Amino acid sequence: MIGAITVAMTLMAFMHTPFKRQEVTVLQFSHRVGNKPLQLFDEVYTNRFNEPFTVTKFRYYISPISITNAEHRKIILPHRYYLINEADSSSKRIELPYKGTIEAITLLLGVDSLQNVNGVHSGSLDPVNGMYWTWNSGYVFAKLEGQSDSSHAPAHGFTWDVGGFRKKENALRLIQLELPPSAANTITIKADLLAWFDAVHPLRITQSPICHQPGALATQLADNYSAMFSIAP
Amino acid sequence: MSIRTTITIIIFVLSGLAWVTVANKPTPISFKVPAGWPQPLYDFKKNPLTKEGFELGRKLFYDEKLSKDSSVSCASCHQQFGGFATYDHNLSHGFNNTLTTRNAPALQNLAWQKEFMWDGGVTHLDLQPLAPLTAVNEMGETLENVLKKLNRDTAYKRMFKAAFGTNIITTEKMTKAISQFVLMLVSSDSKYDKVKRGAASFLPNEKMGEAVFEQKCMHCHPPPLFTDNSYRNTGLLVDTTLNDMGRMRITRNSLDSLKFKVPSLRNVAITAPYGHDGRFFSLQNVYENYRNKMQVSATTDSLLQHKIPLTNIETSQLTSFLRTLTDTSFLKNPAYAPPGYEITPFFIRYN
Numbered sequence: 001m002i003g004a005i006t007v008a009m010t011l012m013a014f015m016h017t018p019f020k021r022q023e024v025t026v027l028q029f030s031h032r033v034g035n036k037p038l039q040l041f042d043e044v045y046t047n048r049f050n051e052p053f054t055v056t057k058f059r060y061y062i063s064p065i066s067i068t069n070a071e072h073r074k075i076i077l078p079h080r081y082y083l084i085n086e087a088d089s090s091s092k093r094i095e096l097p098y099k100g101t102i103e104a105i106t107l108l109l110g111v112d113s114l115q116n117v118n119g120v121h122s123g124s125l126d127p128v129n130g131m132y133w134t135w136n137s138g139y140v141f142a143k144l145e146g147q148s149d150s151s152h153a154p155a156h157g158f159t160w161d162v163g164g165f166r167k168k169e170n171a172l173r174l175i176q177l178e179l180p181p182s183a184a185n186t187i188t189i190k191a192d193l194l195a196w197f198d199a200v201h202p203l204r205i206t207q208s209p210i211c212h213q214p215g216a217l218a219t220q221l222a223d224n225y226s227a228m229f230s231i232a233p
Numbered sequence: 234m235s236i237r238t239t240i241t242i243i244i245f246v247l248s249g250l251a252w253v254t255v256a257n258k259p260t261p262i263s264f265k266v267p268a269g270w271p272q273p274l275y276d277f278k279k280n281p282l283t284k285e286g287f288e289l290g291r292k293l294f295y296d297e298k299l300s301k302d303s304s305v306s307c308a309s310c311h312q313q314f315g316g317f318a319t320y321d322h323n324l325s326h327g328f329n330n331t332l333t334t335r336n337a338p339a340l341q342n343l344a345w346q347k348e349f350m351w352d353g354g355v356t357h358l359d360l361q362p363l364a365p366l367t368a369v370n371e372m373g374e375t376l377e378n379v380l381k382k383l384n385r386d387t388a389y390k391r392m393f394k395a396a397f398g399t400n401i402i403t404t405e406k407m408t409k410a411i412s413q414f415v416l417m418l419v420s421s422d423s424k425y426d427k428v429k430r431g432a433a434s435f436l437p438n439e440k441m442g443e444a445v446f447e448q449k450c451m452h453c454h455p456p457p458l459f460t461d462n463s464y465r466n467t468g469l470l471v472d473t474t475l476n477d478m479g480r481m482r483i484t485r486n487s488l489d490s491l492k493f494k495v496p497s498l499r500n501v502a503i504t505a506p507y508g509h510d511g512r513f514f515s516l517q518n519v520y521e522n523y524r525n526k527m528q529v530s531a532t533t534d535s536l537l538q539h540k541i542p543l544t545n546i547e548t549s550q551l552t553s554f555l556r557t558l559t560d561t562s563f564l565k566n567p568a569y570a571p572p573g574y575e576i577t578p579f580f581i582r583y584n
Binding site: 116117118119120121122126127128132134135136137166169213214215 | 355360363364367377380408409482484
């Protein structure tokens with residue numbers, strides 16, 4: 001009997017031997033509004049059009065596509081979707097299965113068309129995360145919601161829910177970020193919410209407080225917010 | 234301890250494990266494609282049908298708990314005796330005295346459909362339940378709450394474990410189970426089907442009705458599915474209280490204005506009212522629209538530019554033919570009734 005127990009325990013010990021941890025680089029997302037850190041609900045910010053606003057929700061889907069290493073070689077990363085959610089600090093930290101100097105990183109902002117139409121997915125893509133349009137199948141790629149005295153929408157809300165995967169309405173954006181030479185373990189990616197209002201197209205809360213479907217406004221918002229990222233020094 | 238004892242223990246443990254594995258395997262169901270029908274469009278590889286998955290889907294389909302105040306289930310608007318459409322309601326009724334803007338479509342032969350809803354806005358069968366579950370004028374619940382309710386229910390935990398090998402209930406597992414139930418709603422045994430199989434014959438009026446049908450209706454409603462799954466503008470005036478622009482709401486293309494999906498005509502005789510907003514209460518109302526009342530404009534379907542001329546005799550022959558599409562073995566199939574019943578019992582609430 002003692003023999004059997006010994007065998008079992010040896011087996012269990014073997015099973016619990018931690019495998020060598022894969023070397024990783026951490027991407028840490030830091031959300032800001034101009035030069036202020038993003039604070040949900042309480043803080044009142046002002047955009048370039050002097051419109052005051054608060055933020056109640058800020059979420060977006062991101063998928064690291066590839067990195068360029070010190071030898072200028074592109075390394076394709078395993079395709080995974082992350083839902084970055086300001087309200088959930090753990091979601092703002094993702095691990096890439098790579099360690100070493102990174103020259104550039106390519107990110108997909110949104111969810112590719114296939115995932116939009118081939119059924120119900122789990123994990124970060126689970127529709128329970130509130131990033132899915134049920135009546136017109138498709139993911140909401142990014143959400144910026146809040147309130148503004150400049151908004152004439154009910155309850156002075158402004159809700160910018162952006163998505164769209166069909167031709168002419170494609171809100172999917174590829175983002176390429178160059179990195180300063182360093183082999184740091186953690187890369188901090190800054191996202192400045194002010195880009196949503198004016199990076200490419202001037203979009204005022206007064207004029208368009210609501211975006212709830214794919215189309216012209218959604219693609220303009222996508223153009224704008226795809227410019228919100230930069231690498232923190 | 235002897236080697237013999239050790240081996241005995243190992244065999245005992247392994248056989249126990251094997252038994253557990255066998256006991257947990259769900260029983261597969263094979264999906265039968267009726268003779269002469271096209272291949273289904275649903276990808277069964279991603280959601281293999283099993284007896285356990287089907288039974289779970291059936292329980293979910295009939296469960297009012299899925300709605301915000303436990304008042305309506307999928308079956309409230311999709312009644313078996315009404316061909317899984319709603320008997321008598323023009324517009325579907327939601328929870329808490331709400332009303333939707335459309336007529337509940339009949340559910341049948343869904344494995345052959347690629348897009349769902351009158352405007353085709355839903356692009357996959359598994360995605361379909363998400364819309365009525367969360368719409369404020371239908372079941373009015375959040376997915377988060379639906380999953381909470383299910384995860385608190387030990388009977389559901391057991392059934393999910395049996396069907397999918399895990400009792401962690403997710404949106405994906407729930408919607409796949411519902412798909413398994415509704416995919417099995419195949420209607421292919423009407424008198425029409427029996428005639429085509431050589432197992433029955435049409436009465437003279439039905440036969441003449443078939444000729445009228447082939448000449449005037451079949452282009453958009455081709456057998457065996459009796460729909461071409463296209464979207465068409467049939468000259469219906471916009472109801473100014475609903476302002477339903479149909480397919481254009483999805484594509485935002487003005488060419489799709491007032492286009493709605495061509496419904497299947499299987500079980501049509503018992504699925505009144507008709508039309509996307511249920512404005513026609515009888516087949517006679519529908520004929521009257523096509524031969525007279527419809528408003529032809531530049532965007533009306535090219536096949537309807539001259540309306541559809543139909544004599545009174547032809548309409549009665551057409552009705553005789555369309556009645557042969559009623560599939561009583563489908564409408565009374567005990568496998569589709571609420572769990573534990575042979576037919577839908579009278580006390581099931583339809584509000």
